[in-house]
Amino acid sequence: MSRKITYNVKKNVSIKELDYTIHMLEGQIRLLQRLYFIRFLYKGMGVEDASELIGITKNTGYHWLKKWNEKGQEQLMPNFKGGRHPKLNQSTKEELKIVLKELDIKNSRDVQKLIQEKYNVNYSIWQVRRILNSFEKNE
Secondary structure, X not given: OOOOOOOOOOOOOOHHHHHHHHHHHHHHHHHHHHHHHHHHHHOOOOHHHHHHHHOOOHHHHHHHHHHHHHHOHHHHOOOOOOOOOOOOOHHHXXXXXXHXXXXXXXXXXXXXXXXXXXXXXXXXXXXXXXXXXXXXXXX
């Protein structure tokens, strides 16, 4: 019977710093993917073939080509700004967390009902569970 060898990881940076670095590199990887796409076009490949090779839809390929032709590499940089605003902002979620503690509510369905009544926001049970899990992680 063999024993499992376990290794401990030395935490050289905080998890927050690690997450930030990962996030920054993900953006670079996305840019690299887009530049490979353009390189395939430079070598004479069609948009549909290059798109298939990269693993994107042909519509995305045409979109990237248009951006490249307008302003070059700068235009291909991934833009993570914007997006949909949350139904409950962070301060409202903090308020909800306090209310849940005061009322000692833990059931997802009850939390869903409370959010509907108090904040007039409809969340799926799945989303309510995600919110509750985020509360537990932040404690």
